[in-house]
Amino acid sequence: MKKRIRLVVLAALAAGCASVPPTTPEVRRAQAQAAIGNWSEASRLSAAALLAEYGPPDKIEASRLVWDYKGPWKRTAVWDSASYRGSDGSGDDIEQTVSLAVRDAEREQLQRGFNDKTTVSGLAGEVSVRGASEGLNFLTMNLAYEIVRDGVDPLEARKAYQRMVEIAAAGKSSMYMHGLLFTPDNEK
Numbered sequence: 001m002k003k004r005i006r007l008v009v010l011a012a013l014a015a016g017c018a019s020v021p022p023t024t025p026e027v028r029r030a031q032a033q034a035a036i037g038n039w040s041e042a043s044r045l046s047a048a049a050l051l052a053e054y055g056p057p058d059k060i061e062a063s064r065l066v067w068d069y070k071g072p073w074k075r076t077a078v079w080d081s082a083s084y085r086g087s088d089g090s091g092d093d094i095e096q097t098v099s100l101a102v103r104d105a106e107r108e109q110l111q112r113g114f115n116d117k118t119t120v121s122g123l124a125g126e127v128s129v130r131g132a133s134e135g136l137n138f139l140t141m142n143l144a145y146e147i148v149r150d151g152v153d154p155l156e157a158r159k160a161y162q163r164m165v166e167i168a169a170a171g172k173s174s175m176y177m178h179g180l181l182f183t184p185d186n187e188k
Contacts, residue, residue, distance in 0.1 A: 028056035035060050039080040043093045046133070047078045050094070053134070072179065074099050074126065074186040092117060096137045097128040098184035106148045113154025115161070118144050125185070135177040139164055142176045149182070 023031075029051065036047045047065055051057075054076065059066035067076040073096045081091025102110070107120040110127075117140055119128045127148075129140040143161055146152040164174045175181065 025056045028060065031060050032057050032065055035062060035065065036080075039063075040091065042091045042132070043078065043081045046081075046093050049134070050076060050078055069186065072184060072186070073097060074184065075128075092130045092132055094132065094134060094137060095128055095130040096134065096141070097126050098141065098180070099125055099186045100127045100145070100148070100184055101125050102127060102148050109147055109154050110144055114144065114147060114157050115140065135168070136165070138179055139174070139177045142181045145180075145182050 032047070032051060036044050039047065050065070050067065054067045054070040057065040058068045063080045065078050068074070070076055075095075075097040077095045079093045079095075081093040102120045102122065102125075104122070107122060110118050110120055117130045119130075120126070121128070127141065127144060129137045129144065131137045131140060139161060143152070143157040147154055147157050164176055167174060168177060
């Protein structure tokens, strides 16, 4: 009898779950706004910029929003920087990922010689970069790609990164900061 009651309860729960309407973009946007309400100011601004660019996120957590397959990225995530600080003290709260095969030797060059804002997942075939803005992530990813595919020296790429950041701070811009200069292997 108890087993039968459990089956009836489980069936009722399953039926109830099946009748819940899917979340609309407007509801997800409101949920995202609520989630970022207590975040640090810098992270709220980052999240607001990504909400404006990519719409409501696909996943909403208390300290993270995630978009899948938006723009050139396989995945974009923004965190509350109060829980994370980059090695240089910055709130590198935006992580963006592309599918890109990287051989072991190239992985070592990226992680050893370029910067600590680049992560390579060989098993997933992904490269992720983390920065304070999407523009900085474009710059980091474009330079990482040049190291991996064009054989650019990681130390030279690091110097180029610093020069382009200084140029951007002076009000000028580089194409490296406005989009990916390659086509990633992203697939849904």
